[in-house]
Amino acid sequence: MELARSTDPLSGEVSSAASIKTFLVEPNALLREGLRRILADTVYSPSPATGALDETISRQAHGGGNVVLIIDATRDHQETCCQARKLKETIPSAKVIMLVEQYDLKQVLEAFHAGADAYLKKSISCEVLVKSLDLVMLGEAIFPGAILELLQDQRAQISESKDEAASDEPHEMAAPTKGLSVRETVILRCLMDGDSNKIIARKFDITEATVKVHVKAILRKIQAKNRTQAAIWASSHLPASRQTPPAG
Known part of the structure; x- marks a missing residue:
């Protein structure tokens, strides 16, 4: 070399x-x-x-x-x-x-x-x-946008494996890590899916401004520089879960 x-x-x-x-x-x-x-x-x-x-x-x-x-x-x-x-x-x-x-x-x-x-x-x-x-x-991190698709595929495979092994009884969502609230956790999962702020706002019936506040808090708590880094972090740290908390 x-x-x-x-x-x-x-x-x-x-x-x-x-x-x-x-x-x-x-x-x-x-x-x-x-x-x-x-x-x-x-x-x-x-x-x-x-x-x-x-x-x-x-x-x-x-x-x-x-x-x-x-x-x-x-x-x-x-x-x-x-x-x-x-x-x-x-x-x-x-x-x-x-x-x-x-x-x-x-x-x-x-x-x-x-x-x-x-x-x-x-x-x-x-x-x-x-x-x-x-x-x-300038301090930015550059990772491939295509990685979001790979993360989605990995998440789907993990979810399928968990579904097969899980019991039929309902269970509580695993405790969020890094001090994330339940709302921040589900929004982080949306980032893994590549959802825009507008799509996330529609999913949970909240404003885009509120979504931006949540995303900013998520990036700060997990020390990520952007949405792609957050999605990569989530793929390694968030447990698979089938439950989505009610909007609010």
């Missing part, structure tokens, strides 16, 4: 007094050169650097500035997640962008829990890549 680095000053929407140090890890020489050319005229322009990734990152730990790691996660996803986690432990403010050939629910969740800031397909356009980097530098 070849390593690359950039020290161009941050400008435009993501301006900062510090510099961006961009590290590129991509084993495919053709794709690596393509990424270099795509990023050449941006603040993320990588240039060749020597040494192993661990050594280079360690040298940057006390150097200040913004650190961005763009890394291939296709060949050894688990190792890539380990590297992402190690980078975050060494430099908490560092940003990790993982590049993959296709989406897999289990791997997306692994990347999310490892601290990845963006999970992108290698087939995206040049403009989307650069814009995604800008959004990440």
Whole structure:
């Protein structure tokens, strides 16, 4: 794997007094050169650097500035997640962008829990890549919208398994986690289904403004940055339940 680095000053929407140090890890020489050319005229322009990734990152730990790691996660996803986690432990403010050939629910969740800031397909356009980097530098997390469909499929499979094993007697909804109220829990389930605020408002006969307040509280309590992160978190933490509480 070849390593690359950039020290161009941050400008435009993501301006900062510090510099961006961009590290590129991509084993495919053709794709690596393509990424270099795509990023050449941006603040993320990588240039060749020597040494192993661990050594280079360690040298940057006390150097200040913004650190961005763009890394291939296709060949050894688990190792890539380990590297992402190690980078975050060494430099908490560092940003990790993982590049993959296709989406897999289990791997997306692994990347999310490892601290990845963006999970992108290698087939995206040049403009989307650069814009995604800008959004990440502004504090956004970018995960595939298609993951919501995968979450729905997983949720359906879990529900079917639970239904087969459950008794016919009614049971109480499991206690919400992270201090979520019952209303917030069911709205979080709606986020897993990809429902918009308008759809959620119609389901529970409440206003969209009220839904927004609930969503904001949910994101704060589970420490998620957006609805997609909330849906991913819910798939791992919310128990399956067949009951929906009354509107109110």
